[in-house]
Amino acid sequence: MTSTRLPGKVLRLVGGRPLLAYHIERLQTSGLPIYLAITTNATDDALADFAAAHSLPVTRGPEDDVLARYQQCAAAHDLDVIVRVTSDCPLLDGALIAEAVQQYLAANNPRLYLSNVLERTYPRGFDFEIFSRELLDEAHQHATIASDREHVTPYIHQNRSGRVQFAQIIRSGNRSVYRLTVDTTEDFELIRRLIEEHQADTLTTEELIALLDEHSELVALNAHVEQKKL
Template identity: 80%
Template structure:
């Protein structure tokens, strides 16, 4: 049996919305919504934050919620993933980011089952290269072998900050790919939190529409039915790598 773990990266010094992961909505921090949704996958979940004093509160959050936390360089997030995977002896890593409070644990669990059935350590499986899901449902699944290779070979600062470019750009020439897609493209929707407008949309969805209990298709149907909600953050441009 392979040891699979979800690693979520988090820090308090977001450039566009500092402290966003601990901002409250529906009486609990954004990060707790993220954690509870992913714990529904049945997979172990780990937090990878920085050694900065500003992120002591995230380590404390992890301790309070029985969420193992590893700490490493702020800008070398790839090193943080490598440290976390080594600390917990992971064979397979699911990479997610903590600013996605409505990411569906069931969606992640299905993807992991698909990945494990392939039994291929050179496989990179994700829903981010060929986007059909809303922003905020992003996940990547890859082996410890690919992670260690990237950590050893990737030298560009952007490679280190964004963790997986060395893998998904196939710099080694030996990566194989599988894409998780949905039949109807809803990649224009944003359910990630990068700005105050993003936060307001998620807050309204959770507080007024019980979105934290909805599966992926239910959340997408909710957005389909409420274009006025979609409009709250439709103008936000995703930061480029």
């Protein structure tokens, strides 16, 4: 809720509903349980209320030590595999995640980190990372750099332990230039128009990409926005 570029962004209304509602609804199509890991700040009480209204488990922890929040959540619910997503990606497709989870489980390797973010071919806003509780606990125990703890996974995906193995989810046509995450007013305007004018919340990954392919005027709304660096 204290986003520096767009405060309160995940509860901003589109079509009369908060962005977070679209996000959760689309994630539920994965068939996986969903957990919210939010801060102890009073400003996040609104997120706790949202979670209660939607019967979602909540873990609350430090604002800057998000890694600790994740580890706390995984321990509280005895999770052995974690899929990390961020709440500013309201059009992320649960079906895409479900397919990736099946690939991860088939590998049967607790040292594996599987994602679509290290080698980007999907639009930003379709990001997910899959890793084991073993890797999460190891990062929580050994990560000391502030950015590692704020951004959860750098200790893992930068292979600080030297024992992480990697796999990537790659799309055959690269559309990483598209931006469907919400970090600025321009990002929000694009998502608003996609949902209100094109029912984007009902579309699959490939249907969303095809829609953007056909509407360069929509892509232009936030094409100039740069992602914040770690």
